[in-house]
């Protein structure tokens with residue numbers, strides 16, 4: 001079955017008790033069992049597993065074509081839930097451009113377990129090969145990356161990792177399984193912030209891991225989630241599952257809008273550069289073409305004239321809301337350097353844009369007036 005169909009039907013059987021077509025939200029924390037703990041329908045206690053979350057996990061696994069999925073309370077909970085299961089006293093390679101939370105985990109928390117993180121240019125498979133050492137336990141990809149939309153060649157890097165028995169993880173938040181399926185390209189685990197496109201309406205936090213194999217690592221991460229309590233509420237699981245149902249349709253419109261906006265901005269004299277993998281001018285456009293069905297709703301732009309011109313542009317927009325996060329119906333824009341704390345890594349003339357689901361002509365008119 002194709003992903004548009006799986007997105008709607010996986011984990012979507014009508015409720016057996018009532019025939020309800022939309023799944024019930026089971027809020028029960030505890031499930032009746034027999035006097036010797038015999039389970040009735042497989043569930044015991046909400047923290048371990050629960051029916052609403054299981055439906056979501058079934059859908060996520062089907063959409064990424066993995067054997068198993070685990071839902072978490074946020075993208076960061078999913079990320080740390082996996083990284084904390086890596087063997088201590090090892091070394092991981094992470095993209096030089098990546099979600100800031102990964103960098104913070106690598107600087108502040110992983111070293112406590114003897115895990116060091118090294119930033120690598122993941123656009124270049126040879127740089128990855130050179131950075132791999134005896135102690136490397138994991139290569140972490142994020143493609144396209146946040147906020148520079150750098151693209152890594154998942155298949156080539158997967159081949160390197162397989163040779164050396166290194167775990168390959170891919171943060172697939174920007175692309176979603178609708179546009180890119182890292183497990184099919186050789187990754188072992190996919191990570192999502194389901195807060196973004198899966199939720200799709202800027203009103204629910206969640207994260208997920210999808211495993212190519214239901215193996216010992218999956219079991220370890222699952223047990224760790226159970227014991228540390230790093231779980232979603234059933235209501236959040238239900239909202240994310242509801243978002244998954246329309247993900248493919250929404251992504252098509254996000255991509256359509258983003259392509260038009262990237263083209264408009266790349267021709268505009270006030271813009272120095274547009275980072276969007278769908279543009280032929282993107283450094284890794286051909287890799288993106290080979291591994292993505294379409295190029296997503298995210299981009300970033302470098303504005304001519306430095307920080308002041310950049311903030312003036314962001315301030316004059318009427319439809320694009322200045323806010324963090326991404327993947328919702330409404331278009332958002334953010335001057336990353338202003339929100340990255342005392343030592344920002346993003347250039348002062350960079351704006352990240354999450355293109356929403358408005359009409360593209362209205363978005364382009366808004367950009368045009370703000371740049372004039």
Ligand SMILES: *Cc1c(COP(=O)(O)O)cnc(C)c1O
Nearest residue numbers: 074075076099146173193195206
């Ligand atoms: C938002 C995001 C995360 C973190 O997810 P949360 O749900 O905010 O914890 C991780 N990776 C990427 C690429 C993101 O955009």
